[in-house]
Amino acid sequence: MTEINVERVESTYIDELKSSRANPSVLKIGLISLRSMIPNTPIFVFEGNDDKIVYFTWISRLRPGLKYEPFPCSGKRQTLQLRRAVEADMNNLGENVFFFIDRDFDDLQGHPCGDATYMTEFYSIENYLVTENALREFLKNEFHCHSRPDIRDPIVIIFSGVYDRFLAVSKDVNFRLFVGKRLGLKLKTHVPDRIQDVALVGLSEVTPPTKNATEIVQFETEPSVEVLASMREEFEMLVPAERYRGKFAYWFFERWLSLLADDYSNDNTAHFGALTPPKAKVRRSEIVLTSFAAKSDAPNGLAEFLAKVQ
Incomplete structure (x- = not known):
């Protein structure tokens, strides 16, 4: 049997x-x-x-x-x-x-x-959620930095630089996905579904993942060098924060806020030392999709x- x-x-x-x-x-x-x-x-x-x-x-x-x-x-x-x-x-x-x-x-x-x-004008709804203004509102409310622009502003500046670095690190993966969509190519691999597959995110830096873009996004039939070059010219015209894959950006923001919350809770905090103790706890449970949407501008x-x- x-x-x-x-x-x-x-x-x-x-x-x-x-x-x-x-x-x-x-x-x-x-x-x-x-x-x-x-x-x-x-x-x-x-x-x-x-x-x-x-x-x-x-x-x-x-x-x-x-x-x-x-x-x-x-x-x-x-x-x-x-x-x-x-x-x-x-x-x-x-x-x-x-x-x-x-x-x-x-x-x-x-x-x-x-x-x-x-x-949407941007790649997806998630692109609208990752902004400096959203971060400022999280800092005022969930991170309890109300009435403290002196604390918030330096953090926003750091975030802006790290986000730019993330977009640069994830550029080649986005290009491969762009090529695949525009040419209707079938993938041999799944689209990355974890932030660590796209970039290694730290509070003050972002580094590339262990695999390169051609390993992360593999096509069943690889386009010629000439085709890739012609597609690259069009891709370079895109505004990264608006037109790169939104889910990647959203996962980055989630991860970065989680690391920021860890720093807030650390006795040797790098960014919240000026807060008068005892500090209230970061409301991690409220850093959810609805909160991001509420803090973002509608398209x-x-x-x-x-x-x-x-």
Whole structure:
């Protein structure tokens, strides 16, 4: 009798379940079902749960009291597939349905934006969360440096320099991802999902990871030197803080704030020695996605887009 590998069967089932949920036909059925339950409520389609949370904060600020129902998908690809299915629907499924898309390196993949789609100017929503102003607000509140600009300002200057260094260190990885997206290349490796795979972050410095960019981002078919050179010229025109991969920047900021909190708690602190003891504890549990969103400016054009929603 053949022995059944239970773990493999369970893993296969989970993969199939995830795949079915991401299928545009399944997503469309889900959208139709939702519309039947709330026929008059605007539906906002997001790329994922993080987008849903961040946009809620921005929308609440720009359109207080606006009622809508979030409909998260499983990434940009599925969101665009659902959008195409909705646009092709002959029963007005797209009425009062709005899509929120990250620009990434491939924009809308050649499709027109349309009145019902908002696309970020920056790479993704995360790019808007990593700013000096957000850090100042964290220092005032979660780090209890209210009424102490003399403490906050030097820390912000250090952060700015370290962030610039991070963007420089992660440049080649971003370039490889840029090339892959623009040329539609398949990856042999997964996109990095940990900050240490992109850069080694310290409080006052950032160093490259152990692997180089070609090892971190491997293509099934490597482009020629000439193609890479032509792509490099376009890539160099991007503003790093705005157009490099947002999740990398967000992971950097999270890591850096964690290190700053460690320094705050250290008896031999390098940055908070001027605070009068006893110091209150850093509120680490409140340094979460909603806090980043609350401390960031909403993207350009979002207020105008939301004005279309009735």
